[in-house]
Amino acid sequence: MRLKAEELSNKIPSLYVKADRIANTIWEGIHNRNKDGLGDNFWQFRKYEYGDPAHLIDWKKTAKSNETFIQEKELQTLQNFVIWRDTSKSMNFRSSESIDTKLYRANLFTLALTIILSKSGENIVLNGLKSKLLKGGNAVNFVSNQINEKVTDSYKSSPNVNEIKNNSDVILIGDFLNNIIETEKTIKELSNRGINGIIIQILDPAERFFPYKGRINFNGLEGEQNILIGKAESVRNDYKKAIKIHIEKLEKLITSYSWKYILDNSEQDASISLQNICNTLTYFNNTEFRT
Amino acid sequence: MSFLSAISFGNPIALWGLLSIPGIWLLLKIYPPAPKTIFFPAIKFLTNINNDEETAGNTPLWLLLFRILLVIILILAFAQPIYNAKPNFLNNNPLLLIVDNGWSSSINWEKRKENLIEYVDRAEQQKIPIIILPTAPKNNILKEKLLLLNASDAKSYIELLTPNPWPSDYRLLNEKIEELSKDKNYNIVWLWDGIDHENDDSSQIFSKKLESIGNLRVVDFLNSSPIKIIKKVSNSDNNNLSIEIQRNFGSLEEIIFIRANGNNGKLLNRKQLTFKENERIISTDLIIPNDLRNELISVSIENVNNAGAVYLFDEKWRKRNVGIYGDKEAFRTQPLLSPAYYLDRAINSFHKVEISQIEDLIKSELSVIILPGVGTLGEDINSKLKTWIRNGGILIRFAGPNLEGSNTDLLPVKLRSVDSRAFGGALSWTEPVSIKTFSKRSPLFGIKIDKDILIKKQVIAEPSSDLITKTWATLEDGTPLITGEKYDKGWNVFFHITANADWSNLPLTGTFVEILDKIINMSMGQMDNTDIIPLHPYKLLDGFGRLVEPTSEALPTDFNKENLTPSSGHAPGYYGNELFMRSLNLGNKLESLSPQTITFSEETVIERFSSKNTLNFKSYLLVTLLILIFLDYFISLNIRGRINLNKLLNLSKLIIIMSIFQVAFNSNFAEANTKASALQTHLAYVLTLDEEIDSTSYLGLYELTRVLRERTSVEAGPPIGINIAKDDISFYPVIYWPILSNENFLSDITIKKIQDYMKNGGLIVFDTRDQSPNNIITKKDSQEQQYLRAILKSLDLPALIEVPENHVIRRSFYLLDELPGRYTGGSVWVEATARNSRDGVSSIIIGGNNWAAAWAKDNTSKPIFSVIPGGEKQREFSYRFGVNLVMYAMTGNYKADQVHIKSILKRLNNKDQETSE
Structure with missing residues (x-):
């Protein structure tokens, strides 16, 4: 038990550090909104004008000079982001030791996005934990603490739609290898409530290119019937065709609801995909983010 | 190549199995390998895919060869390869095994x-019956x-x-062989020892x-080391045995040891002898003092295990x-006057003595009869004694007042006392003479002559012409003393002379004992009739020269x-009974011990016997096979990806190293602890279940150890806590x-x-630590006391x-009125009467003053507990008290011993005065 706990606690900081590093590289490219408004971050001092609420007066600054100053905070638009990641067993797959498991990658994206979004003052919620909307540092803390918790079973392979509030944007991370109809159901329901979203499909290279050879007994990770393939290389083309059709269908489905689709190869550098996601987010939020 | 040519197969038919190897090769090539198991999330995309093709066996070549090797080993194992196999017999007639198992075959x-x-x-293997x-x-x-036996x-x-x-x-065998039917052509093997036994x-x-009856094959077992026997043993002279040793050939120089064995394996003497080259017989004298002669059981050649290398001694050599x-009556009432008393004292430590009347003595089968001072012997007794002497008895007579000169039949010499003068008056001197x-x-x-x-x-x-030859001992004046x-x-x-001290003091000396012993040892042993009837075997030598029950x-x-001579049924050894x-x-x-010369057709x-043994490879091959099969199992597991061979290797290495360290450390630790305790004095305390009490004790x-070091010469090491149940407390x-x-x-x-600890001088201090005022007030037995009582019981x-x-x-060390610890006034108990073995030192001290608590100081040298009343x-x-306690444990009653302190002080005073003067 203890060993496992230690392993986990070691994992969280490393995941956090990695996520933080990636998030910062992305964040550097994103400028501020340069507008005063409601927010956590200081924006500017301004001379007190009649009508300004008294509690905005910055007494320190005021005491330094003859004028009365008001501290203005940077504008923060209130946007709710719901992040969901697939935690089903099949996410634990990786085709080789050098590649991260899909779940690790999903967690990485979740955390990195939380960091980035919290920096821009968004409200963030991790779907499946019935938590409140969180902002800023709180959100990062919460997510990084909860990320290795097992999200309860019912929300495994599809997000808990009921938990998502209407004025939210949804980021769904997973492998989406399950039946496309289930995915469509989710998207349709959310879309009908006017919710916009991004779907990030994480796939292991082996799942896309099927590099196996020889006689192989394939077992599913979620209790599927095993399949004995006499000569794996002979079915490679057929498989590749099938998976390609699936991916294309999925993309078509997503774009048809004018959601965004991003395909992530778990072999690639995670920051590439994350950059991609942020770009999409910027576009998505109507030029709030600019690179 | 000689190695390969020496290999033959017990079951060559199995070698045909090698033909199957190409088939196995093909089979291994074609047969699909066991599938790898892979977990794959996108499995559902595989379900509808056409899956007809099979992977052909793509076993790596080395694995293929490895498995073929397995099969080859299996086949070879069944073919029973034998190294140095005995050659086949030519036909299927019975095998006649002639085995030389005479005494000389024990050597190998x-x-x-x-x-x-x-x-x-x-x-x-050839399924032929055997006659041995x-x-x-x-x-x-x-x-x-003669029986036809099967192999088992x-x-x-x-x-x-x-x-x-x-x-x-062989004479006996010559007759026996006649029984075999002549028409068969036997396979005959003769394990020959090559010694000529019969001349x-x-x-x-x-x-x-x-x-004439078959194909003879002779295995010549003539060994490179010669066979040695003890050929002859005889009494050479005083205290010596003359021994002659023979060997069967003399081509090399050889050092042997002969040993004289006593009762119960006692070694009486051992002597080194050297056979020179071309020397077949050597003889030597082995010193066995007469006193030890009775103990002598046998003489043997060391490290030679045959019956001929042991020479047994019997009654002839014995008591x-x-x-x-x-x-008997006089003997008891007036011993010092009775000659028999002196004789008995002189003889009975070496021989069995019987004191009786002459008639009884003659009847009772004795080696030696002594007649002290007997004069006339009856006609009947006289003749009986004569026959007895002629058969080997030794008659020893002593002179005496009533020795009658006329009856000199049983005397070696005539006495000059035929006339009455000589009878009554033996010559007397004013000056006594001694032996010359x-x-x-x-x-x-x-024998050494003692002038006393x-x-x-x-x-x-x-005087007569033959007197000199009959005289054994002469006096200084030339007259015979012993004849x-x-x-x-x-x-x-x-x-x-007489056998008592009347005429001389010889019977009082050791010389007398020596003289008698020498004479008695000349005798043949008991004279008895048992020679007439065959004796039953008592203890016999076996073929290896060991004395065993018959x-x-x-x-x-x-x-x-x-x-x-020893022959079938009559083994060398002892016959008779215990007595x-x-x-x-x-x-x-x-x-004879010469090599046997036989001309063979x-x-x-x-066949010269060679020490090269036949080696049957079957079992080795099967063991190898087993190991290889295990190896194969691991290899295939590895190929299927079930285990990681490297990891496994690392793991096993780690386990081995860890276990080695563990063992090494454990043993070292345990030993080191005991060693430390043995090398230096340590005070010890018993570990309890309570850590606080343990630390207080420590x-x-x-x-206390520090105090001892400061004030006394006791320089003890740090105290040691002991687990009373497990540790060595000695x-x-x-x-x-x-x-x-x-x-x-x-x-x-x-x-x-x-x-045991207490018995051997240890001191245990029991401290019930309960002498606190509280307990005194309640006046109850504390639980500690009850527990102590249980231990002491x-x-x-x-x-x-x-x-x-x-x-x-x-x-x-100190003079103490009280023996306080943390508490004072409690009674302290010791043993009332310490046993003698411990010199009056009590092995136990019991008290309740909680001494260790009073002694204990923390690392800043401040006392930890307050003392009460303070x-x-x-x-x-x-x-x-602690110092006294340790002193008491180490020096015992040393202080109590100072009863002479006054005189010591006085002496010291005197010295001081002398020096000051």
Whole structure:
């Protein structure tokens, strides 16, 4: 038990550090909104004008000079982001030791996005934990603490739609290898409530290119019937065709609801995909983010 | 190549199996390998895919070769490859195994046996029956039928077959072989020992006969190390045995040891001898003092295990039964006047003595009869005695007042006392004379002459021409003192003095003992009638020269037989019974020890025995196969990806290293602890279940050790906590034992250990730590006391008393009125009467003053516990008690011993005065 706990606690900081590093590289490219408004971050001092609420007066600054100053905070638009990641067993797959498991990658994206979004003052919620909307540092803390918790079973392979509030944007991370109809159901329901979203499909290279050879007994990770393939290389083309059709269908489905689709190869550098996601987010939020 | 050519196959048919290897090759190539198992999330995209093709076996070539190797080994194992196999027999007629198992075959018997088994194995493979014919059989083989044995029976027969301690008897075999049917062409193997036992041509006839009935194969076992026997043993002269040793060939120089064995394996003497090159016989003298002669059982050659290398000694060499004529009554009432008394004292430590009337003595089969001072012998007795002497008895007579000169029949010399004057008046001197010489011819020669021996009276012999030859000892004036004469096998010896101290002081000296012993040792042993009837075997030598209980085949042996030699049923050894034994030896009966010369016909194969053993590879191959199969299993697991071979290797390495370290550390640690305790004095305390009490004990004793180091010469190491149940407590002079009420009770072993400790001078201090004012007020027995009582009940202790005023513990270093610890005033108990073994030192001290707590200081040298009622004076006294305690444990009652302190002080004073003066 203890060993496992230690392993986990070691994992969280490393995941956090990695996520933080990636998030910062992305964040550097994103400028501020340069507008005063409601927010956590200081924006500017301004001379007190009649009508300004008294509690905005910055007494320190005021005491330094003859004028009365008001501290203005940077504008923060209130946007709710719901992040969901697939935690089903099949996410634990990786085709080789050098590649991260899909779940690790999903967690990485979740955390990195939380960091980035919290920096821009968004409200963030991790779907499946019935938590409140969180902002800023709180959100990062919460997510990084909860990320290795097992999200309860019912929300495994599809997000808990009921938990998502209407004025939210949804980021769904997973492998989406399950039946496309289930995915469509989710998207349709959310879309009908006017919710916009991004779907990030994480796939292991082996799942896309099927590099196996020889006689192989394939077992599913979620209790599927095993399949004995006499000569794996002979079915490679057929498989590749099938998976390609699936991916294309999925993309078509997503774009048809004018959601965004991003395909992530778990072999690639995670920051590439994350950059991609942020770009999409910027576009998505109507030029709030600019690179 | 000689190695390969020496390999043959027991079951060559199995080698055809090698033909199947190409088939197996193909099969391995075609057969699909076991599939790898892979977990794959996108499995559902595989379900609808056409899956007809199979992977052809793509076993790596090396694995393929490895598996083929497995099959080859399997096939080879079944083919039973044998290295140095015995050659095949030419036909399927019975195998006749002739085994030389005479005494000389013991030299490498195990190898002979192995060789036999190999031939039996061979016969088993060819499925031919076996006849085994030992040449030195246990019993008369003429009566037994020759049996055709199967291999397993033959093997058990061979297991039981031992070399017998008599020579091979080819004459007997020549007759026996006649029983075999002549028409068969036997396979004959003769394990030949190559020693000529009989000096005649019976072995040559035997070989001819064998050649006539089959194909003879002779395995020549003539060994490179010669066979040695003890050929002859005789009494050479005083204290010496002359021994002659022979060997069967003399081509090399050889060092041997002969040993004289006493009772119960006692070694009486051992001597090194060297056979020079080309020397076949050596002889030597082995010193066996007469006193030890009776203990001598045998002489043997060291490290030579045959029956001929052991020479057994029997009654002839042993204690004699000596009869002394005398009146038992007088012997008892007035011993110093009775001559028999002096004789008995002189003889009975070396020989068995019987004192009786002459008639009884003659009847009771004695070696020596002594007649002191007997004059006239009856006609009847006279003749009986004469016959007895002629048969080997020794008659010793002494002069005396009533010795009648006329009856000189049983005297070696005539006495000059025929006339009455001589009768009444033995010559007397004013000056007594001493012994001049022991005659060179006499058995007494060599005895040291003691000038203190003085002869006052004697009877004088009539001078005659042969007087000198009969004289054994002469006096200074030339007259004989002891004379002796041989009658056939026996002797008649005469002392010209009395056997008591009347005429001389010789009977009072050691010389007398020596003289008598020498004479008695000349005798032949008991004279008895048993020579007439055959004696039953008592203890016999086996084929390896060991004395063992006789087997059922051993036969009674008639020692009166002419040319008695060990033969079938008559093994060398002891015959008779416990009281009377005759020995039959082999070495001195062997006629010849020369190599046997037999001319074999040309068809006969002669095989030099080589030490090269036949080696059957089957079992080795099967073991190798098993290992390889395991290896194969791991390899295939690895290929299927079930295990990671590298990881496994690392893991196993780690486990091995860890276990080695563990073992090393454990043992080191345990030993180091004991060693440390043994190398230095340590105070010890018993570990309790309470850590706080343990640390108090430790700190207390630590501080006490420091105090001891400061104030006394006791330089002890740090205190050691001991687990009373497990640790060795014997190293510690004193053990402090704080009693805790909830301790476990002690096991019997622990109690035994504590008792041993106390018995051997250890000191245990029991501290119930309960003398606090509270307990005194309540006046109840504390639980600690109850527990202590339970411990003490199981220990074997004398009564305990409170430490008395003058007890040593109160003054072993300091003078103490009280024995305080953290509390004071409690009574302290010691043993009331310490047992003698411990010099009056109590092994136990019991108190409740919680001493360790008073002693204990923390690392800033501040006392940890306050003392009650208090004051540093009490603490100081508690240290003083501690010092006294350790002193008491180490020096015991040293202080109590100072009863002479006054005189010591006085002496010191005197010295001071002297120096000051």
